[in-house]
Amino acid sequence: MRLSTKLIPLVIAVLTSNAWAHGGVKCTTLPKEQWKPHTELQAKLIKEGWQIRRMEMTDSCYEVYAKDPKGKRVEAFFNPVTFERVEE
Template sequence: MNKQLFRIALPLLLALSAGAASAHGDVKCTTKPKSEWKPHEELAQKLTKEGWQIRRMEATNSCYEVYAKDPKGKRVEAFFDPVTFARVEE
């Protein structure tokens, strides 16, 4: 029974994780090398001053990805250009 469940669950889990990973694949923030990126701490300070409540930040291949509550209190996943800190829409 466990083998049968594994055979069903594994492809389903792989399909779900592939879909989640590709959901952000189209977001391009910058083509500049990482040596030109500003530190993410500077973005965190900027957003905090603007009223954001940051839960987590990650660096993708070309963006800073921010999970936070925006100044209106809405939970968001936002992308920012790591060179200019301009918000990039998906």
């Protein structure tokens, strides 16, 4: 069975979108001008015992790849305004 040539771009768009990759996590609707700097979140997490590997900015969250204070490897999302953790 062959996919229609019109359907292939749609499938590619869905599979590569941020919503698909991040489970549609929404942290805030506030503009990025109101976000706190990611370095503040990084300092807060390190103080709490996190070991940060990498941080990224999504459309509405700070995404953190790290080991949590218990040593568990995690991908966590944080509200960039409040720094509250947002569950997927």
